[in-house]
Amino acid sequence: MTGADDGAPRVARTPKAAARPRPPAMHDVAQLAGVSHQTVSRVLNEHPNVREETRQRVLEAIAQLGYRRNSAARALVTRRSGVLGVVMISAPEFGPTSTIIALESAAHAAGYSVSFTTLPNFSTEQISRVFEHFFALGVEGVVVIAPLSSVAETIRPFALQIPVVTIAAGQGAGQEFHPISVDQQLGARLAVRHLVELGHREIVHVRGPQDWFDAHERYLGWRGELEDAGLAVPEPIEADWSGARGFEIGRQLAREGLPSAVFAANDQLALGLLRAFAEAGVSVPGDVSVVGFDDIPGSAYFQPPLTTVRQEFDQLGRKAIGMLLSAIAGEPLDHTPIPPRLVPRASTGPAA
Amino acid sequence: MTGADDGAPRVARTPKAAARPRPPAMHDVAQLAGVSHQTVSRVLNEHPNVREETRQRVLEAIAQLGYRRNSAARALVTRRSGVLGVVMISAPEFGPTSTIIALESAAHAAGYSVSFTTLPNFSTEQISRVFEHFFALGVEGVVVIAPLSSVAETIRPFALQIPVVTIAAGQGAGQEFHPISVDQQLGARLAVRHLVELGHREIVHVRGPQDWFDAHERYLGWRGELEDAGLAVPEPIEADWSGARGFEIGRQLAREGLPSAVFAANDQLALGLLRAFAEAGVSVPGDVSVVGFDDIPGSAYFQPPLTTVRQEFDQLGRKAIGMLLSAIAGEPLDHTPIPPRLVPRASTGPAA
DNA sequence: ACCCAACGTGTTAGCGATAACACTCATCGC
């Protein structure tokens, strides 16, 4: 069954090899270096038991042939792909895109590559298609940048099959998947506290879509801080995330009566507010103070420069990858959220 | 060497299989369906020569076992990974991130998955590391979202080994790689033409870093349009891409004398200008008209709403992927740039 | 001296898929 010397199989392949359109394999390197392919493998995988001289010879042969190990073959036999899947909402918004960049850097630093997919929304069907795709790809773990709280439920069944870290979707999710996020409530509290310290007593909130995790948390933070300060909690004003809606609300407030301060769920809304106030001749922060959330590029150059809350996406990305790797390795993980930071600028001032 | 009936190898594996931590393979499906693994493969690959009844049986077995084909094994034997590599600059800017989202959708629609990598800058060393990584991964083609013109030179040697499409880096690059971009010159011309039509005769340009392809093209477009209109070409004002620099320049202009109109290389710069003008009591568009470039979210709510040039990133992404697939298939490609669109808003008005 | 551990290396056997070829029946033209 065996017996054959090395020649036999080589001869059998030689006629094809003559044309040789294929890249060099380990075997070719081995031949050139005068060792077995296994030794080449050992060199590549930094096994200790290889004589330094042999190692050098192999390395040279690799360089000479321009050899690169075939990751498919490797993945096949090791059952590890070295790939992480990342799912993102398909919107070029500042938060998710910053996160994904941070995620990739962290994954790369850990020796993983990232396969990513975008999703227009997070329906059950789409989610399951994406996971199916990732399974077929053999990813070792998945990060879902999932703004909607409902995603937590949707991904639960998949999270049982593979380690999953969710960013900003549902705290206290249980053992199946691992949520991590910036502490949105704290961010909102910082914003409100800042206004309270400036003497504001009537702080309204323009809140984002409540099925978004972040929006809901910010709302809770705002309410909580007002309550803790012993202030009245006015009815929140409903909004999406857009500048257009902010503008609309700003006009309405200017017309129907201004509060002392407004805490907007994000910077786009705040931008719309500022513009509406400017048009209506309302002075910011003279007549009303405005705080945003996100610190998007440019918010320092709004009129006036916007006081806002900054999220550390880099940290978030690093932590998410760290958690995912821990989950893959079966280690315990730390779910502590990342603290955000208040960035005080000119859109807030002492209460009138 | 062979002789052994099907049993032999199975028996040999059975002791391990008893623990069975591994997912079902084609063989298992075949066994359950009472066919050979090759027939399973045929069903999966939609070969015509499979009886409908057999097909159904196999499909059922697949469903029952929750079988998923192993992409590593498939890639190994077919020498095709079904993966495209995408390189992006690691900055959460609107353009690149919009592009990458579009890119992924298009790739996904074409049955490819996307592995992506970010790069803080585009040094030769980094580029070569990234390509090395992609080669090891076995990607079939690469898209480089490369803002710097110099990238064209850097990637040339790699482009000889694998199909590469570059976005916004160096036109007329030769046969090695395939550049595609939004027509920046046209965009700039649209902006300038708009101003000229409003009667402006002194149109200065705040230009971006000239080693960026887009910035240089916009500059050329501005100059070209002025020349075609028979107007004087003032000295361009140097800038980076930031709101901060726009603010600085705006203050300076307000102090040292305003032109009739300003064409800023991007919306962030324009935002800075607007703010500086507002602070200096300069009216826009009364005293000076301002045009930006990008149409970032929120630019409709600047004060005043910004006239700008919109790029169709979706189209760009689709086209880039289309080109890459053509290149992989060895078909001829169409390098025609994508036309941008002027978005007139309130920051421009008739010349004083 | 002698046994054994360890080092350095080679051999063999898969990983899970596809490709190429072989084989068995029907069906068809002449």
Add this chain to the structure above:
DNA sequence: GCGATGAGTGTTATCGCTAACACGTTGGGT
């Protein structure tokens, strides 16, 4: 009637790699 054709299926050989084991060499310990 009989070989040719083609549909439907199975067999075998890889793809390029790593794991597991086998084998000769050294170098201590006693």
